[in-house]
Amino acid sequence: MVDGARFRQAGRTWGQLLRFAVLGVAFNAGGYMLYLLLTWLGVAPKLTVSLLYPLGALAGFLGNRKLTFSYRGSLFDSGLRYALAHTMGYALNLALLAVFADRLGYPHQWVQAVAVFVVAGFLFVAFKCFVFRHATTEARS
Template identity: 50%
Template sequence: MPDVRQQTERSAVFRQMFRYAMVGLFTNLLGYLIYLLLTYLWDAPKLTMTALYSIGAVTGFFANRRLTFHHQGQIGAAGLRYLLAQLSGYLLNLLLLVLFVDWLGFPHQIVQAVAIVVVALVLFALSRYFVFSPPAADQGVIRS
């Protein structure tokens, strides 16, 4: 039987995932609709994804720092870690587009929709355990 601490930690993770999903759902749905419009007009999926990814990353930093992870640490240090996490997410997104669209011939609209979910899951883990993790002195404190 799991102890109370494990149950509390699991509950905190689920609450953070829910808040992260709400922030992500709003920003990614809006971004995906703009992506579809711009690629229809412009026909440049990777360039469009790059521009929209940058805008979404900035919005996501402030929303997730405050609403999802309630981060109280230094904004500069978290910002640098966030930049590294987002760069990883961007490269993963680009890799998925190149692999599945350019090499395997899948429609970019479907690949990008799936990539949004895959990258979001990776970025949640990076945000929770790397970007917005509590200071070392607070490791014993359970975050919600």
């Protein structure tokens, strides 16, 4: 019986990861194109990330809350946890740009392209384990 529960949980996680990826590709493709356009127009890379990141995070909240994790818990509580997770994701994104583009001299366009995937991996784990954990788990804590 325990193996069946693990199998169902693994299937649920893979489904969530697939939905997260589909939403992420949709949101990030548009966001990355805006990033390239704004930096091409002369806006500094870290300022561009600072302008676009909150917009993408806000758009992703509703999609991930409903479509990816089917979360039915408190909107306020999940919103606060979501903001905290994204604050950490934003800091990670800026750190990657600072280290790899500013200090090591890699092209910021490539660093940001990789950072999208690094931050997305971090956020999926944070959303699953912290932000949108099951309401039954939340009620027990």
